[in-house]
Amino acid sequence: EQLSEPESIAALIQATGKTDWVLQTPLPARMWPTVHALVGQKHVRKSAARNMLSQVCRSFQWQLDAGQTPESLVASYGDVISVGGLLYETKSVAPLLDFSLPESLSSVVLDVVRQTRLWPEEKLDTARELCAHFADGLEQGETEDALIKSFGSPQTAARLIRRARLRNRPFAWRARRRTWQAMVVLMMAVLVPWTVLTIRFLVAKPTITFDLIQEIDDLSRAVPRQERAWPLYLQGFSKFTKDDQAQFGKLRLTGLMEGPASEDWPATKAFLKKHDAVVELYLQATRHPQLGFINRPNANDLGKYRELNRPYEMNPVDEAVIYICLPQTQELSFKVAPMLNGAIYLAAEEGDAERCLQLLLARINVASHYRQTGPYVICQIGANGLIGSAAQLAQQIVVENPKLFTDKQLTTLFQKIEHTPIEPLDYEPSKRWLENLIQNTYTDDGNGNGRLTLRGFRILSDLAEDSPVHEKWLQSVIPTLLE
Known part of the structure; x- marks a missing residue:
């Protein structure tokens, strides 16, 4: 439902943040509800709203200067709320205001254009082609429902249009896009396994069976x-x-x-x-x-x-x-x-x-x-x-x-x-210390199998920190220890 003339002016002032822009624009008062229907979209920045207001007012002024009456313009655009969304998507006014499509068809065009996620000029070309398609259908006597049904799914159309548009973009852009895609795939191929290994490493806890x-x-x-x-x-x-x-x-x-x-x-x-x-x-x-x-x-x-x-x-x-x-x-x-x-x-x-x-x-x-x-x-x-x-x-x-x-x-x-001789060194008791080292360094699944734990890594780091040779050895065996 359109607002009244004063309400439309107040809403535009709030949307653009500029009072003088609205009050000084030489448009008939009866056209402000139509201007608000096109410009006053939700979730739009004030700078974008000011720019769109300027373009819409300029386009209407040109049409008035060309001999059209305010009543005819209001009759053509009074109910097409979706056209406002198209204007913001394509960042263009004049080419789209030439088409006087019903709201139901404009809504389909807006859905397709939004889902293509293309550049603004590509969206403008797409919107013009779709508007022309529906305008031709209306001229041939087809109904709105028939046109919408024959058009099919907006999601499918947007996907096909986007694919075709991307193929037509410059080679440099396509090469850069494929390079980024390859880099993302490569990063995922590296990061995912390493993330899994890191989480597996961090959650590993040693099984202490003796003190x-x-x-x-x-x-x-x-x-x-x-x-x-x-x-x-x-x-x-x-x-x-x-x-x-x-x-x-x-x-x-x-x-x-x-x-x-x-x-x-x-x-x-x-x-x-x-x-x-x-x-x-x-x-x-x-x-x-x-x-x-x-x-x-x-x-x-x-x-x-x-x-x-x-x-x-x-x-x-x-x-x-x-x-x-x-x-x-x-x-x-x-x-x-x-x-x-x-x-x-x-x-x-x-x-x-x-x-x-x-x-x-x-x-x-x-x-x-x-x-x-x-x-x-x-x-x-x-x-x-x-x-x-x-x-x-x-x-x-x-x-x-x-x-x-x-x-x-x-x-x-x-x-x-x-009876108190100097005895030869007995290394047998030291095995218990080595067992203690191992049980604090690795997990244990009950069958003697395990993997390196965070505590074990710290233990090995402490053992190697005082010796460059040991530190170099530790760095070389870390990948094996994590397997």
Whole structure:
């Protein structure tokens, strides 16, 4: 239903955003509803509406100047709302206003033109051809319904017209279009498989069937609490203040390890005598055959010594990394062994053979405790190193103090060294660590088959980050790992 003349003018002002354009246009008032029917389309930008208003008014003015009356123009275009849509689709006015088609036929033309998705000039040619086709049919006496029925589906017509128009476009445009299509197909051929692989990779989760740390802790928990050496070591560590630790750090590689041959020996002797209680705690600890270190202690595992142990709890359950921290190994080799070394030198200098013997035996036992820190090759290497250095220290003491020990004491010392040999490395326990690495790196379908997980990729990246050779190897095997 058309608006009244004032309503049409108000609607055009709102659609174009320009009052003067409408009010200053020299058209008869009775024509404004027709102008609004053509220009006032929904969802049209104001700039496009202003441009279309200018063209429509100019076309009507030309027709009025040519002798047509406002009544004849209103009668021709008063009800053709679809013509307005055609004007916007083709961005042209004059060629289409020459056809006075009924609204039903104009609507078919608009549907076809919109669905062709062609360039504006191609849409204009298509609209003119369709309008001419329907105009010829009306002149031959056919009805609107018959013309629409014989025309067929607008979707089919639009598809056929678009295909023909695209074939007639310049070769350069068609070549560019085929190139883009080929690129899209190629990108899809690459992106789809990679997207599937990426999603498959990101959703993959490792199947954890055992906890290596928990297995080691279970062995330590099997040792009765009163037979564990670790709580005694903890007490010894706790007796050092920050100043004591700083002084210990200065003397560790000099007076404590070199004895009287060091320039720091006088200060070392004073330090040892001040911390004789620490040495005694270490002696008591070495008399226990089992270290008993627990990585993740429960509330009742360490009793009153739990707070002393917290700095050494470095392997939490929820940690996503596969590495195992061994803080106890550093304490045994960097704190306990040097203190016992210095005490051995001091006892030998003072001529206390029995204390010197007990300290040497304790020094050898530290190596046994070190070996219990884990079934790993690194632990075996460290333990062998402590045994070797203990044997060398015993030899040095015996050679430099030939009258210090009795034959019985020497026999005891030599038997201890003989029964604590430097053992060959055993790689068999390390298989468990490799199994732990694999279970954290790959999925498992229950039959031993699996694929790389995100956690596994991070583990491999960590293994390779410190070595350019390993990093290059990792980059080369990533495609294989993702299969």
